[in-house]
Amino acid sequence: MNSNIYKEIILDHYKNPRNFGKMNGADIKVKDVNPLCGDEIEMQMKFNGSKLKEIKFTGQGCAISMASASLLSESAKGKRIDDLKKMNKDDILKLLGIDISSVRLKCALLSLKAFKTGLYLFLGRNGEEKWENL
Amino acid sequence: MLDAEKVREDFPILNRKINGKPLIFLDNTSTSQKPKQVIDAIKNYYEEHNANPHRSIYKLCEEATEIYEKSHEEVAKFINASGKEEIVFVRNTNEAMNLLMYSWAMQNLKSGDEILLTMMEHHANIVPWQFLQRQGVKLKFVNLTKDGNLDNEDLKNKLTKLVKLVSITHCSNVLGTINDVKEISKLAHDNGSLFVLDGAQSVPHMQVDVKDVDCDFLAFSGHKMLAPMNIGVLYGKKEYLQNMEPFMRGSDMIKEVGLTDTTWNDLPWKFEAGTPNVEGAVGLSAAIKYLDKIGMKEIQKHEQNIKEYAMKKMLDVDGIVVYGPLGERAGLISFNLHKIHSHDVAQVLDNFGIAIRSGHHCAIPLMKYLGIQSAARASFYLYTTKEEIDKFVAALQKTKMVFK
Numbered sequence: 001m002n003s004n005i006y007k008e009i010i011l012d013h014y015k016n017p018r019n020f021g022k023m024n025g026a027d028i029k030v031k032d033v034n035p036l037c038g039d040e041i042e043m044q045m046k047f048n049g050s051k052l053k054e055i056k057f058t059g060q061g062c063a064i065s066m067a068s069a070s071l072l073s074e075s076a077k078g079k080r081i082d083d084l085k086k087m088n089k090d091d092i093l094k095l096l097g098i099d100i101s102s103v104r105l106k107c108a109l110l111s112l113k114a115f116k117t118g119l120y121l122f123l124g125r126n127g128e129e130k131w132e133n134l
Numbered sequence: 135m136l137d138a139e140k141v142r143e144d145f146p147i148l149n150r151k152i153n154g155k156p157l158i159f160l161d162n163t164s165t166s167q168k169p170k171q172v173i174d175a176i177k178n179y180y181e182e183h184n185a186n187p188h189r190s191i192y193k194l195c196e197e198a199t200e201i202y203e204k205s206h207e208e209v210a211k212f213i214n215a216s217g218k219e220e221i222v223f224v225r226n227t228n229e230a231m232n233l234l235m236y237s238w239a240m241q242n243l244k245s246g247d248e249i250l251l252t253m254m255e256h257h258a259n260i261v262p263w264q265f266l267q268r269q270g271v272k273l274k275f276v277n278l279t280k281d282g283n284l285d286n287e288d289l290k291n292k293l294t295k296l297v298k299l300v301s302i303t304h305c306s307n308v309l310g311t312i313n314d315v316k317e318i319s320k321l322a323h324d325n326g327s328l329f330v331l332d333g334a335q336s337v338p339h340m341q342v343d344v345k346d347v348d349c350d351f352l353a354f355s356g357h358k359m360l361a362p363m364n365i366g367v368l369y370g371k372k373e374y375l376q377n378m379e380p381f382m383r384g385s386d387m388i389k390e391v392g393l394t395d396t397t398w399n400d401l402p403w404k405f406e407a408g409t410p411n412v413e414g415a416v417g418l419s420a421a422i423k424y425l426d427k428i429g430m431k432e433i434q435k436h437e438q439n440i441k442e443y444a445m446k447k448m449l450d451v452d453g454i455v456v457y458g459p460l461g462e463r464a465g466l467i468s469f470n471l472h473k474i475h476s477h478d479v480a481q482v483l484d485n486f487g488i489a490i491r492s493g494h495h496c497a498i499p500l501m502k503y504l505g506i507q508s509a510a511r512a513s514f515y516l517y518t519t520k521e522e523i524d525k526f527v528a529a530l531q532k533t534k535m536v537f538k
Contacts, residue, residue: 062475
């Protein structure tokens, strides 16, 4: 059976998402939805100089969307903004460690889209990050 | 009695393996698979008869014209319309609704007039009408009862004198509810309102008789009833179609064209601008022939058997929530499995070669009304077998294990 998409790491992050919840005094809050699934995510971020000090997320969605948000938050926390700007689709897929079909790609990348929107918002650019730029 | 095993021999795609497993196609509400009779008819059309109908006098064109016009007659017969003048070919149900919105509603409704819809409509029967809000037309939606039927009291209360058009689905693509459209048609007409029926989920699965229902318009799609995609039907009573302006303008829908003035062609061609989808019409004719041969009553009976079998087995799955009426309903069952997102359910089922729908089913207002983000849906047709249902339910149990 080819159900490898639900590998242990994904199920673990889905059932026990890291950095799930809200924070006080966030610098940035970004909400995003994936209309195809109805997946919703809200990213909250706090920065410390040139670094991402804290990151939290809330939302609901499929295992892929929730696991990728959890993995992203874990990976991004404490990193320099300059490095985070380079974070892309391939990084998320590497974190998930699975092949994703094109129909599920947006599930996997919703958190990255919200994250990048927030990052650029912090850097003074308004407007949503586009799917094609991820 | 319908022999599903025998029927299956006509559907080449059912021999496919998905992830090493035989395909179990349970997404018939989205689209149906095609029998070789339909595929062969289209092949034969291109190999023997292809030309642009209504245009020229040579033999092939005469044949293409005859085939194309006859297809309208066959559709008319299938739904018991008076003749081909009442059958307009469109791309799908969605386009039929747009035609009605532009050609009838936009011309005839004024500020303050109302359109009555229901909470169980597909986007195709909501979004086109929203366009009329800019001319002051108000949309109202009939509420549902707890078990997923239309709230008849609410319908009667909302059917005021300002309601000029009532447009409802015959059968909900999410809840499986079969609405008592004969009764609603009567209520609408007693109120002086026009009655539009969305037959996308009913015409492929049961006998729909436009004279019996007494609908003024009926819209449905070919691809959900064994025909190709991009051929659909708008039935309309002649008295209404005659007085409507075309919504697409151009070639073949004209009688006389001057530089500034044009007179319209006869029905139904007045509504079919441009080179038509003849292969779609050929496929639709072949599909109707196929369905007729088996018989709509037999097909409905078979689907009801499968539905009852599936419902019983599904309700035994711990943690499942099923949406819609538990009594009389169509051959489709929407559900959620514990807290597992419908996309995850569909993804795991795909590993077993089982195709189901997941997501919002083009009915976001209904999803919100039900208080859910999405749902999974298994839907059946004339080729669905009980063995497939057994495998499907076993796969649901395995899905639960994955997310345990």
